[in-house]
Amino acid sequence: MRNKLACLLMALCAHAGAQQLQLWPNGAPGAEKRHNEPEKVDNTYVSNIHDPSLTVARANPRHANGAAVVIVPGGGHRMLVFQNEGMVAARSLNRVGVTAFVLKYRLARDQGSGYSIENDAAADLRRAVRWVRAHAAEYNVDPQRVGVMGFSAGGELVSLVADNPEPPPPARQDAIDKLSARPDFQVLVYPGPLGSPARAAQNAPPAFIVAGSNDKCCMPPALNLYQQLVAAGVSAELHLYADTDHAFNMGQRSERLSDAHWPDRLHDWLSDGGWLIPRNGLPPQGVPAP
Secondary structure (H helix, E strand, C coil): CHHHHHHHHHHHHHHCCCEEEECCCCCCCCCHHHCCCCCEEECCEEECCCCCEEEEECCCCCCCCCCEEEEECCCCCCCEECHHHHHHHHHHHHCCCCEEEEEECCCCCCCCCCCCHHHHHHHHHHHHHHHHHHCHHHHCCCCCCEEEEEECHHHHHHHHHHCCCCCCCCCCCCCHHHCCCCCCEEEEECCCCCCCCCCCHHHCCCEEEEEECCCCCCHHHHHHHHHHHHHCCCCEEEEEECCCCCCCCCCCCCCCHHHHCHHHHHHHHHHHCCCCCCCCCCCCCCCCCC
């Protein structure tokens, strides 16, 4: 049954025009022995991940603007909420011309995984940012407009990578590892507490943070990180929604109208920050020049 669900999930991604690519074709560092081990899928939740990968969702060329976002689904580091906090978010970003890359990362709390959050999972996100920059030309994205967007546990990885010092380079390096892993902007959606307080807030990229006011787990770290970034002089925007708890995803798991429209606030922020404007000054494909 799990294999059938995995095939169904891959078929859904293929139907949507998505493409999945391994970050380390020969196996992730330290996980080579489990290279090519099948993932497990249970009701679109993905686990048993040993080959970190990116599922690519391209923006329509008629309005693609060159911005890119690596999306990091949540799931408590036990599994990934791959559809609701991955592909649904990707399609939302596609609508404003952003090409999205949904990350499958190693899960430190999955039974028998043997991985760590701070080392392996965070390393997967750093590799993902580097990978997008290395392949920017292939996907018509600007390597200087690569952001990261994380939900819950994925938000922890975003903060660990964007707001904290990078560890020493890995022993096994290739050309991709020589590129910068620092994202150009960050989006944290009800982020968990790991990574906060930030240890390198002064060097953090601009941030958009959203959470529910009733979220006992993840509202405090969202608020604390916002205050810390602002105090460090980093441009940051915070939205805390009334009477809202955890895991409202892209608004589809809430009956509150304000929750349903929070992605619009993200799109506004991306536009206000200039992330949706091609830096070469040329209009997107299919749009007549003035």
